[in-house]
Amino acid sequence: xxxxVPTERSARLAALLARVALADQQAFAELYRxxxxxxxxxxxxxxRESAAxxxxxxxxxxxxxxxxxxxxxxxxxxxxxxxxIVRNRxxxxxxxxxxxxxxxxxxxxxxxxxxxxxxxPSPTELLLAGAEAQSVRDCVxxxxxxxxxAIALAFFQGLSHAELADHMHEPLGTVKSWVRRGLExxxxxxxxxxxxx
Amino acid sequence: xxxxxxxxxxxxxxxAAQYALGSLPARVRAxxxxxxxxxxxxxxxxxxxxxxxxxxxxxxxxxxxPPRVWTRIVARLGLAPPAPxxxxxxxxxxxxxxxxxxxxxxxxxxxxxxSQRPVAEPPLVAVLAGPDGKPALIASAARRxxxxxxxxxxxxxxxxxxALELWMLPQGQPPRSxxxxxxxxVVRLPLAAPSDAVLAGIPALAVSLxxxxxxxxxxxxxxxxxxxxxxxxx
Numbered sequence: 001x002x003x004x005v006p007t008e009r010s011a012r013l014a015a016l017l018a019r020v021a022l023a024d025q026q027a028f029a030e031l032y033r034x035x036x037x038x039x040x041x042x043x044x045x046x047x048r049e050s051a052a053x054x055x056x057x058x059x060x061x062x063x064x065x066x067x068x069x070x071x072x073x074x075x076x077x078x079x080x081x082x083x084x085i086v087r088n089r090x091x092x093x094x095x096x097x098x099x100x101x102x103x104x105x106x107x108x109x110x111x112x113x114x115x116x117x118x119x120x121p122s123p124t125e126l127l128l129a130g131a132e133a134q135s136v137r138d139c140v141x142x143x144x145x146x147x148x149x150a151i152a153l154a155f156f157q158g159l160s161h162a163e164l165a166d167h168m169h170e171p172l173g174t175v176k177s178w179v180r181r182g183l184e185x186x187x188x189x190x191x192x193x194x195x196x197x
Numbered sequence: 198x199x200x201x202x203x204x205x206x207x208x209x210x211x212x213a214a215q216y217a218l219g220s221l222p223a224r225v226r227a228x229x230x231x232x233x234x235x236x237x238x239x240x241x242x243x244x245x246x247x248x249x250x251x252x253x254x255x256x257x258x259x260x261x262x263p264p265r266v267w268t269r270i271v272a273r274l275g276l277a278p279p280a281p282x283x284x285x286x287x288x289x290x291x292x293x294x295x296x297x298x299x300x301x302x303x304x305x306x307x308x309x310x311x312s313q314r315p316v317a318e319p320p321l322v323a324v325l326a327g328p329d330g331k332p333a334l335i336a337s338a339a340r341r342x343x344x345x346x347x348x349x350x351x352x353x354x355x356x357x358x359x360a361l362e363l364w365m366l367p368q369g370q371p372p373r374s375x376x377x378x379x380x381x382x383v384v385r386l387p388l389a390a391p392s393d394a395v396l397a398g399i400p401a402l403a404v405s406l407x408x409x410x411x412x413x414x415x416x417x418x419x420x421x422x423x424x425x426x427x428x429x430x431x
Contacts, residue, residue: 040262041385042254084217158219179220
């Protein structure tokens, strides 16, 4: 059901990446046009500062221009590959910020304020999307409240284990075990439903 | 420790999952990234998890980056390609259709994420319609949000090389731009300040057809396609 659209789109993006690897500037512009809103959205959500997200996006596309040739279509979907580049850079930067903060102030209370972005899909879309992919939603729904929230916060906001514990007012050990068990359960469920690739 | 060893498979699996999720502490994260660079099985485990979780990331609402980002990329690389902004409204709902499956999963997670938010503040809403009176776009913002959410409910596709630009229509003054609408079914247009301040005293919004990248003059140069009054729920 959800398979046909991504495949066609993935093929298009993979073709663009292949042309970018050959230094095709037009393909690069087209790739940017098709993927930058998504990647910027991902970066904004994790970094929560537009200046930082812009800077990161810029670095990411510069890197894509240089390394498009390392993309292997057989190994991952093109948008997954691009999103991972952006997400990993965002997460590295977040973690670096924390290290800097600790080094500079040695003040555990000086955590950056956690401020969830205020936009979100509408209930109508929730309903529509849910109807389209019941089994995936079921996978997430099998998670208990704690693990579900911990995974959501880590994935969408880039919170580390320690930050999760802080934010959720739970012991670090509890949160780590929620994350670990939640991911295990998600894997079994998603792989079982055939969404792994 | 050699994570690629078969008996370490379970630990590798956990670390790879948490790396892809993003929850690992700085030092563990850095160390694992280093190991992955020389250990293909470790890199593979991470890639598999990234693929698994990718369906979730696909649901994050798209936000068009400001045009300066592209300008800087091009300058950094010394390229001279054409502007990347072309028709976009024909790609409405692309991020959702991309992986409807992931969207649903992310929404389910999103509910967990947002359920902890305080009660939403009352919003302002504008329904922008064409000359035929049919709604094309809905713009909304909570009072203190420094962005507008714009949802397409029937906007016509835009030709390549053109873009839709959103304008405030202050009474007795020339229109003021709120920016070019990015691609997506539901898009987020950043504002310079909270919406109640930026839109204070503004009775209506309008959308004009402009060259890609927006009006070169700072005032609408193309036809006004849609317009509508701002309703404040406060």
